[in-house]
Amino acid sequence: MYLGVDIGGTFTDLILLGDDGDLITTKALSTPGELEVGVFNAVRDAAARRGMSGEELLARVVSFGHGTTQATNAVIERDGARTGLLASRGFGDTLAIQRLMGFTAGVPVDRLGWYSKRRYPEPIVPRHLVREVRERVDHAGKILVSLEEGEVRSAVRELLAEGVQTFAVAFLWAFRNPEHERVAARIIREEAPGAYISLSSEVAPVLGEYERTATTALNSYLAPKVVSYLDAIEQMLRSRGFKGAFSILNSAGGVMPVSEASRRPVTLVTSGPTGGVMGSVHLARKLGYRNIITTDMGGTSFDVAIVVDEKPLMSTNHEAGGFHIATPMIEVRAIGAGGGSIARVVGGQLKVGPDSAGARPGPACYGRGGTLPTVTDADVVLGIIDPETFLGGKMKLDRVAAVAAIEEHVAHPLGFSVEEAAAGIRRIVDAQMADTLREVTIGRGHDPRDFVIFAYGGAGPVHCAGYGAELGVPKMVVPVTSMAHSAYGALAADLQFSTERAVLMRGGGGARQLYDGFDIEEIGRTYGELIDECLNAMRRAGVADTDVTLVRTADLRYRRQTNDLIIPMADELVSDASIADLVARFERTYEQTYGQGSGFRDAGIELTNVRVEAFGKARRPEIKPILPTNAPRSTRRSIFEPTLGRRIDCDVYNWHDLPMDFVASGPIVIEHPETSVFVAAGQIGRLDANANITIERQESGNGRN
Structure with a gap:
């Protein structure tokens, strides 16, 4: 058996895949402060459906994949470790300067002009916990000034006296020659045995002293919370x-082994949202979709990513908590729009989010003390969510409380009926999500009509009919794993290890070939060394070389620019021809990203990093849905249809009862124990051969994907 788990702000999602392909999904309430408790509650629920205890189930599980928000939460809540930083003399203010990016890091585009709202983020490492030491290495790795070991020892003792728990070491050009950082680490271990240490030459061996320093500092800042959590959940499972x-x-x-995750916790900052993206990629390949938009609407946020030609868009510079992380990550855009997003009237206008009621007190209908109206309350009032069947009947919702909250805080102030107010809440949150989808598609030069939306998360299937129609995509897919799709991604993902090396090379300019000036032999030699590192890491994890897929990429930019694009190498052999192809790919990607005619080849080009990713093939059984052959049974329920603006009777189906050839015109509701799918008026809902639900415009049976 195979388990996947994803812990969200409101629910812990679990997916269990049997050796025969039998699928079980379940949810349990997240337990802040003791997240492992929520995990075992979900395990126990899945086990009960298999007719066994939680312990009996765990004894039969051969692989457990876990997506976690521990690193994300530590950044957001600023409750990481007290970290000390050792820097080269003269570079102690690197974190504070931030290349002047701190004012705008993480600020939504529509608020960039609000100068009064701009603030530098709270420091990861306060200036009084930074120590500069005498040393200098040049850009070629030559030692110009030897490290003063006595200064390092004194600095470490001073930081320990300040109560420092972890250390980060980021010396200038250390990725060219890590000797000084390694000596500093040895001294720290002598003075503070057992202390967690991050070296920039190991965590982020890339160009850019700010990004490298911030990544290294965040790695140590996050370590104790992440490592202690991973230890706690693994001990719980083993026990x-x-x-x-x-x-x-x-x-x-x-996915990576716990030992590797503990060494580089900064690589887990977007672990949770990444699971849904990878689950979607895995399913899209099976269904034959090359271009997809992944949409995860949970209790507190709406997370979006785009996949082009079966590959998620990646970024080498991710913002987290106002600081920048220089490690490759899937680009995930998040806004505060979820089932728990709070609706209120401000200045006579209805606003939804970005603040959320969270798991506690939660929406008013949860009956946990919440009194403010949320998106989930609106769905209950409209009749789209049935209070009696929520979470398969395990959690009864209070419709009266939802009505009261919307009446007091929205309907009465605006002079609307409660149902009109609820429909307004739904339309606004759907429009906000559609705006985000436009930004990641049209804003990047992509036509949404060329994409299929994958909708998952607790609230994604409830709302995709709205934000999908608003965006104008031809088709939406609600996966059979949608209620625990991020957990499915953690289960289905391949073992992954990546390593990179900064190799600043400049070429082209004027009439010369863009790659003139690149050292082809050095590039080939560097790729060879990185491949050896990846294969050795896979061997340590028990993966045979024959089961490893290697992906070579390079970071390129036009000269004097500050942002790179990640470009794949097509050929295994590094040659003039393969480098010429690499540069041509860069130019095409650049214009696809920034617009026709935006390239400026006369400036020349820079190769800044080369990278190798190794993927060890995950051997998992395919999901084998059991589909009934009888005609589906339905009940009737009165709902207030938000697109029609009136009450109407609609058919309500049970997902598990739908046969393979099921087709129905909206409005309809398809209920699952962990979610509900809403198909609006003017749309058609279908069930495909793999038990996924697709939603299309009624007048169009085929999209452009």
Whole structure:
């Protein structure tokens, strides 16, 4: 058996895949402060459906994939470790300067002009916990000034006296020659045995002293919370009979052993959202979709990513908490729009989010003390969510409380009926999500009509009919795993390891070939060394070389620019021809990203990093849905249809009862124990051969994907 788990702000999602392809999904409430408790509650629920105890189930599980938000939460809540930073003399203010990017890091585009709202983020490492030491290495790795070991020892003792728990070491050009950083690490271990240490030459061996320093500092800042959590959940699993492989989903779309995750916790910052993206990629390949938009609407946020030609868009510079992380990550755009997003009237206008009621007190209908109206309350009032069947009947919702909250805070102030107010809440949140989808598609030069939306998360299937129609995509897919899709991604993802090397080379300019000036032999030699590192890491994880796929990429930019694009190498052999192809790919990608005619080849080109990713093939059984052959049974329920603006009777189906050839015109509701799918008026809902639900415009049976 195979388990995947994803912990969200409101629910812990679990997916269990049997050796025969039998699928079980379940949810349990997240337990803040003791997240492992929520995990075992979900395990126990899945086990009960198999007729066994939680311990019996865990004893039969051979692989456990886990997506976690621990690193994300530590950044957002600023409750990481007290970290000390050792820097080269003269570079102690690197974190504070931030290349002047701190004012705008993480600020939504529509608020960039609000100068009064701009603030530098709270420091990861306060200036009084930064120590400069005498040393200098030049850009070629030559030692110009030897490291003063006495200064390092004194600095470490001073930081320990300040209560520092972890250390980060980021010396200038250390990725060219890491000797000084390694000596500093040895001294720290002598002075503070057992202290967590991050070296920039190991965590982020790339150009850019700010990004490299921030990544290294964040790695140490996050370590104690992430490592203690991983230890706690693994101990819980082992103590209850689990003997299989335990792996953690990283931000680049693969899983890694706990030992590697503990060494580089900064690579887990977007672990949770990445799971849904990779689950969608896996399913899209099976269904034959090359271009997809992944949409995860949970209790607190709406996470979006785009996949072009079966590959998620990646970024080498991700913002987290106002600082920048220089490790490859899947680009995931998030806004505060979820089932728990709070609706209120401000200045006579209805606004939804970005603040959320969270898991506690939660929406008013949860009956946990919440009194403010949320998106989930609106769905209950409209009749789209049935209070009696929520979470398969395990959690009864209070419709009266939802009505009261919307009446007091929205309907009465605006002079609307409660149902009109609820429909307004739904339309606004759907429009906000559609705006985000436009930004990641049209804003990047992509036509939404060339994409299929994948909708998942607790609220994604409830709302995709709205934001999909608003965007104008031809088709939406609600996966059979949608209610635990991020957990499915953690289960289905391949083992992944990546390593990179900064190799600043400049070429082209004027009439010369763009790659004139690149050292082809050095590039080939560097790729060879990185490949050896990746294969050795896979061997340590028990993966045979024959089961490893290697992906070579390079970071390129026009000269004097500050942002790179990640470009794949097509050929295994590094030659003049393969480098020429690489540069041509860069120019095409640049204009696809920034617009026709935006390239400026006369400036020349820079190769800044080369990277190798290794993927160890995950051997999992395919999901084998059991589909009935009888005609589906339905009940009737009165709902207030938000697109029609009136009450109407609609058919309500049980997802598990739908036959393979099921087709129905909206409005309809398809209920699952963990979610509900809403098909609006003017749309058609279908069930495909793999038990996924597709939603299309009624007048169009085929999209352009």
